[in-house]
Amino acid sequence: MMKKGLVVYKLYRALTHGLSPLIRLHLRWRRFLGLEHPHRWLERLGLPSQPRHAGPLLWFHAVSLGEGMIAVPVIKHCIRRMPHLNVLMTITTMSSFEVLSKSLPSGIILQFSPVDTPTSIHSFLDYWKPNAIVLMESELWPNLIMDASRNGIKLALLNARMSEKSFKIWSRPVLLPLISLMLSKFSLIVPLSTEQGIRFQLLQAPPYIINFSGDLKYVIEDFGVNERGRIDIDNLRLELTQKKVWMASSIHSGEEEIILGVHNALMQQQPNTMTIIVPRHPQEGREIAKCRNWRKKDKMSF
Numbered sequence: 001m002m003k004k005g006l007v008v009y010k011l012y013r014a015l016t017h018g019l020s021p022l023i024r025l026h027l028r029w030r031r032f033l034g035l036e037h038p039h040r041w042l043e044r045l046g047l048p049s050q051p052r053h054a055g056p057l058l059w060f061h062a063v064s065l066g067e068g069m070i071a072v073p074v075i076k077h078c079i080r081r082m083p084h085l086n087v088l089m090t091i092t093t094m095s096s097f098e099v100l101s102k103s104l105p106s107g108i109i110l111q112f113s114p115v116d117t118p119t120s121i122h123s124f125l126d127y128w129k130p131n132a133i134v135l136m137e138s139e140l141w142p143n144l145i146m147d148a149s150r151n152g153i154k155l156a157l158l159n160a161r162m163s164e165k166s167f168k169i170w171s172r173p174v175l176l177p178l179i180s181l182m183l184s185k186f187s188l189i190v191p192l193s194t195e196q197g198i199r200f201q202l203l204q205a206p207p208y209i210i211n212f213s214g215d216l217k218y219v220i221e222d223f224g225v226n227e228r229g230r231i232d233i234d235n236l237r238l239e240l241t242q243k244k245v246w247m248a249s250s251i252h253s254g255e256e257e258i259i260l261g262v263h264n265a266l267m268q269q270q271p272n273t274m275t276i277i278v279p280r281h282p283q284e285g286r287e288i289a290k291c292r293n294w295r296k297k298d299k300m301s302f
Helices: 002-018 020-033 041-045 065-081 094-103 118-128 142-150 164-170 176-183 194-202 227-240 256-269 282-289
Strands: 057-061 086-091 109-112 132-136 154-160 188-191 244-251 273-279
Touching: 002 020, 002 118, 002 142, 002 176, 020 041, 020 118, 041 109, 041 118, 057 065, 065 086, 065 094, 065 132, 065 154, 086 094, 094 109, 118 142, 142 154, 142 176, 188 194, 244 256, 256 273, 273 282
Parallel strands: 057 086, 057 132, 086 109, 132 154, 154 188, 244 273
Antiparallel strands: none
């Protein structure tokens, strides 16, 4: 199985190396569209923008804002236990950068994560030289994992999860040897549930590295909430106890029209309904609130 995994990995490595010029062009295009940071997009190619201080370094990697928020309490705990520790956190999305750059404890290095090409990963690891890497939830990138293992860097997967779709993909005969090889490089996997733990075992993760701590999303802190904000949150909680609540979470631009239709249908059957909309990208919240179709007669408030 391991030999087959190495063969598949070498093919993946060769493919990502060959596609590197196209990936660089793609990043430039994303920068033009405003999807990459205008001044720090080169970090995605493994080129640092901040100094690496002497001493041990722990690298946390999260893609989205939600994963980043889950990592913050863990980072704070690590700092309390080891004040001398350097902590690097990488993210991928602009929304997570905007929030976490204001919310992380002082001294934490925040960078955009490198794309999973051999050159970018090598450049990143060679500069930062992390002693250990903590990947959040479902970040399983072959070049990153294999290069880290080859350099003697410890790997952990925290709040680990794998969707049913991803599980079916990784279970295919051609990919199962690769995921088995990758998971064997971890020192610790902490699934968010028993079901998720079973999936990782079925993908041949060593049972002795799997430990459970529950879903870490329940320890997420309130970022940047002042006293007035906390009062508003408490008032909202009181109001919610008196209503039937429907939450439309992680919606994308354009889906608010559908939400409006569903809300109106619900109000006809349950007039005491409150609809809560949570955009996939926080910056879209104001645009949704300004949508001309949110009228008072729809009983929608912001």
